[in-house]
Each structure stands twice: as structure tokens, then as C-alpha cells.
Amino acid sequence: LGLYSGAIFIQLAFGLNLYLAIFILLIVTAVYTITGGLASVIYTDTLQAVIMVIGSAILMGFAFHEVGGYESFIEKYMNAIPSVVERDNLTFSPSCYTPQADSFHIFRDAITGDIPWPGMIFGMTILALWYWCADQVIVQRCLSGKNMTHVKAACIMCGYLKLLPMFLMVMPRMISRVLYTDGLCLPSECMKHCGSETSCSDYAYPTLVLELMPNGLRGLMLSVMLASLMSTLTSIFNSASTLFAMDLYTKLRKKASEKEPLIAGRDLCVCSQFYANLSVLVCYCLKV
Numbered sequence: 001l002g003l004y005s006g007a008i009f010i011q012l013a014f015g016l017n018l019y020l021a022i023f024i025l026l027i028v029t030a031v032y033t034i035t036g037g038l039a040s041v042i043y044t045d046t047l048q049a050v051i052m053v054i055g056s057a058i059l060m061g062f063a064f065h066e067v068g069g070y071e072s073f074i075e076k077y078m079n080a081i082p083s084v085v086e087r088d089n090l091t092f093s094p095s096c097y098t099p100q101a102d103s104f105h106i107f108r109d110a111i112t113g114d115i116p117w118p119g120m121i122f123g124m125t126i127l128a129l130w131y132w133c134a135d136q137v138i139v140q141r142c143l144s145g146k147n148m149t150h151v152k153a154a155c156i157m158c159g160y161l162k163l164l165p166m167f168l169m170v171m172p173r174m175i176s177r178v179l180y181t182d183g184l185c186l187p188s189e190c191m192k193h194c195g196s197e198t199s200c201s202d203y204a205y206p207t208l209v210l211e212l213m214p215n216g217l218r219g220l221m222l223s224v225m226l227a228s229l230m231s232t233l234t235s236i237f238n239s240a241s242t243l244f245a246m247d248l249y250t251k252l253r254k255k256a257s258e259k260e261p262l263i264a265g266r267d268l269c270v271c272s273q274f275y276a277n278l279s280v281l282v283c284y285c286l287k288v
Contacts, residue, residue, distance in 0.1 A: 005144045009206040009225040022280050028272040029233040034266050038144060038242075048227030049161075055220045056168035062212045063175040073171070074104060076178045083182055103174075113247075133156075136239040169205070176204035179211070240267035240272060 003074045010021040032040055067073045078099050102108045107117040132138055132155075145151035245265035249255055 008202055009209070009222065012203065012206045012210055019280050019283065023277055025233070026273060026276050026280070029230045030237060031267060033234045033237045034269045034273075037239055037262075038140070041238050042141065042144065044234065045231050048231050049221070051223055053161075053164065053168070053229050054171075055217075056164075056195060056225065058217060059209060059221060060172055063172045063208060066212060067175050067178055073178065077103065077174055080178045080181045099177075136243060137235040140242060142237055172208055173201075173204045173269050174253060176208040180204075180207055197279060237269050237272060243269045244268045 010016055010025070016024075032044070062072065064073060067076055082101060102113060107120060108115055109224070110116045110118055140154070142151045145154065206225070209218060209225075213221055242265060245261035245268070249261055249264040251253050253260065
């Protein structure tokens with residue numbers, strides 16, 4: 001998912017083929033993960049987090065200014081209905097393109113809501129506990145902390161940062177629907193606007209960046225999107241290599257030297273990179 005979203009932005013910004021963009025991103029990410037290890041991942045993630053927050057906040061400001069503020073945004077979003085609701089003697093159901101009445105509610109009806117409140121409270125809570133408390137990507141960073149005080153402080157800071165995506169990412173995407181209603185609502189219009197046969201919703205945020213921001217800030221947002229993507233990929237590559245080297249390789253070779261697990265982890269990253277690029281090539285060939 002991260003590869004796809006990052007590749008979409010590169011495709012729109014530079015006009016590159018989607019699969020070529022994915023291939024390039026895989027190569028760049030793998031190179032500095034393999035050569036730098038966990039230290040490079042943590043340092044780059046820290047820098048990228050700062051860039052992401054600043055860039056996303058700037059875009060949010062541009063987006064809200066474009067729609068006339070928060071109150072105007074709510075009103076315009078609820079009235080963001082595409083001009084084309086019929087095609088080839090087929091009339092689309094209003095439920096396909098009309099914003100839901102509970103769009104601005106977190107806790108939605110248990111029966112009719114697309115995300116019922118019981119699932120929101122119980123299902124997503126379990127999912128969040130698994131990811132934030134047990135996922136290797138998070139656990140590995142906690143284990144690399146200087147001491148328990150640093151680890152606890154970092155976890156609390158991450159909790160506060162998780163409050164920001166609602167305002168920095170979700171609402172700008174909703175504003176994108178207000179500004180580019182015809183191109184983002186109906187699948188029948190998607191081929192015309194974004195070349196997709198299903199939906200242009202994946203293009204909502206990148207379109208907002210390219211249309212609203214001036215050239216200099218547009219470059220900053222490109223860095224933000226790439227930083228977000230590469231942060232995810234480096235975490236996956238590094239965690240996979242750690243699990244293989246420490247939990248599998250050292251069990252198979254009980255008398256392995258200190259360097260052997262390091263080499264084994266890097267070899268796994270190289271293999272993962274190879275198979276990932278091979279998968280991209282296969283998908284491209286099947287599509288063609």
C-alpha cells in the first residue's frame with residue numbers, strides 16, 4: 001500500500017510509469033537500509049517525521065484557505081455532488097456519490113454506519129493494541145532506546161502525534177473531494193480524470209498537492225510523500241532482516257560469529273529486494 005501511494009505521487013509529479021516509480025523507490029530504500037542498518041532507519045525516520053508534519057501542516061493551511069475555513073468546508077463537503085450522475089442510459093444511485101450524513105462523526109450507527117461504533121471501539125482497539133504493543137517494527141525501536149525513560153517518553157510522543165493525521169491527512173483528502181468533485185466521486189469518470197477503472201480516491205491527496213501548492217512547496221510535499229513511503233519500507237526491510245538473523249539464523253548456527261547474523265540480515269534484505277522487484281516486473285507484464 002505504501003509503495004502504491006508513493007508511486008502514484010511520483011507518477012503524477014514526474015509523469016513516470018507507475019511500475020517504474022515503484023521499482024526506483026524499492027531500490028533507493030533498500031540501498032540505505034542495507035548499508036546503514038537500524039541506525040540509518042531511525043535517524044532518517046526522525047528527520048522524515050519532522051518534514052512530514054511541517055509539509056502536511058502547510059498543505060492543510062492551503063486547503064482550508066481554498067474552501068473558506070472549517071465551517072465552509074463542512075457545508076461544501078456535504079454538497080459535493082458530481083455534475084455527471086448518468087452515463088450510457090445508466091443512472092447511478094445517489095448512495096454512490098452523495099456524502100453520508102454521518103461523514104463528520106467518529107462513532108456511527110451500529111446498524112447502518114459503514115464503520116459501526118462497536119467495531120470502532122472493540123475491533124480497532126484490539127488492532128491498535130496489536131500494532132503498537134506487539135508489532136516488530138514498534139518493538140524493535142523500543143528495544144533500541146537508550147533507557148526505559150526514553151522509551152516511555154517516545155511512546156507518549158507517538159501517541160500525541162497520532163492525533164494529527166485526522167487534521168493533516170484525512171480532512172485535506174475530504175477537501176480534495178470538494179474542489180475536484182467530478183474527478184473523485186464516480187468510477188465511470190475515473191478513466192477520464194486519472195486513468196483508473198475503479199476510483200480516483202487514491203489520487204485525492206496528490207492532486208491537492210499538485211494543484212494548490214507553489215513550486216517550492218510542491219517539492220517539499222514530494223519529500224513528505226517519499227519520506228512517508230520510505231519510512232514504512234525501511235521499517236519492514238529492517239524488521240524482517242532482524243527477525244531472520246536473530247530468531248532463525250542464530251538458532252541454525254549456534255556457534256555463529258558476531259558478524260554472521262549481520263551478513264545474514266543484509267543478505268535477506270537483498271533477497272527481499274530482488275523478489276519485490278521481480279513481483280513488480282511480473283505485475284507489469286501481466287498488465288501489458
